[in-house]
Amino acid sequence: AQSVAQPEDQVNVAEGNPLTVKCTYSVSGNPYLFWYVQYPNRGLQFLLKYITGDNLVKGSYGFEAEFNKSQTSFHLKKPSALVSDSALYFCAVRSRGTSGAGSYQLTFGKGTKLSVIP
Amino acid sequence: NAGVTQTPKFRILKIGQSMTLQCTQDMNHNYMYWYRQDPGMGLKLIYYSVGAGITDKGEVPNGYNVSRSTTEDFPLRLELAAPSQTSVYFCASSSGGTSGGLGTQYFGPGTRLLVL
Numbered sequence: 001a002q003s004v005a006q007p008e009d010q011v012n013v014a015e016g017n018p019l020t021v022k023c024t025y026s027v028s029g030n031p032y033l034f035w036y037v038q039y040p041n042r043g044l045q046f047l048l049k050y051i052t053g054d055n056l057v058k059g060s061y062g063f064e065a066e067f068n069k070s071q072t073s074f075h076l077k078k079p080s081a082l083v084s085d086s087a088l089y090f091c092a093v094r095s096r097g098t099s100g101a102g103s104y105q106l107t108f109g110k111g112t113k114l115s116v117i118p
Numbered sequence: 119n120a121g122v123t124q125t126p127k128f129r130i131l132k133i134g135q136s137m138t139l140q141c142t143q144d145m146n147h148n149y150m151y152w153y154r155q156d157p158g159m160g161l162k163l164i165y166y167s168v169g170a171g172i173t174d175k176g177e178v179p180n181g182y183n184v185s186r187s188t189t190e191d192f193p194l195r196l197e198l199a200a201p202s203q204t205s206v207y208f209c210a211s212s213s214g215g216t217s218g219g220l221g222t223q224y225f226g227p228g229t230r231l232l233v234l
Contacts, residue, residue, distance in 0.1 A: 042227060043228050110160040
């Protein structure tokens with residue numbers, strides 16, 4: 001079974017400072033990895049994904065994530081945080097090796113609340 | 119292109135009542151999903167569909183039913199509402215195949231349901 005862990009329920013960072021939201025995963029075989037963001041009273045929005053290739057993935061709004069196979073991690077980063085980045089962030093994983101009708105299921109972490117302090 | 123739309127936005131149900139949560143997507147996606155989101159619990163998959171006429175259970179299907187008569191629509195039915203079904207429900211869709219989103223899901227705005 002695949003799983004995702006987001007070890008921090010909340011991350012606080014000052015505006016202008018770099019931010020990191022942590023994610024580790026467990027799957028059979030190689031993973032597809034995703035980050036989503038949820039603003040208050042909204043649905044989840046896709047930020048970025050890792051499929052294959054370069055371990056550093058760039059996404060929307062200046063976010064990037066680094067895939068580390070040996071540490072089974074996919075941490076989300078941004079060089080300079082904005083107050084508008086304050087939201088709930090979800091990491092998700094899908095095993096590349098699965099097939100059949102259920103192969104497109106994503107397993108989500110519990111989410112990390114990011115607060116950027118002015 | 120509206121993406122994924124859901125109705126209603128908010129609903130209060132009494133215990134034992136039934137209702138249908140509507141979900142429509144205009145992206146011609148084959149795959150559609152229903153999740154529930156509870157505070158601090160992330161998203162749990164209720165049901166999913168890989169195409170019209172094909173549905174399957176997710177992680178938490180008890181108390182729910184779905185149907186998929188068209189590519190666009192994927193309604194979720196609650197037959198006998200219980201307080202444990204108080205939650206925020208999200209519908210999502212994705213394309214499939216090697217040329218598709220490889221799992222990238224697009225979410226609706228959600229339906230907040232309160233069962234009293």
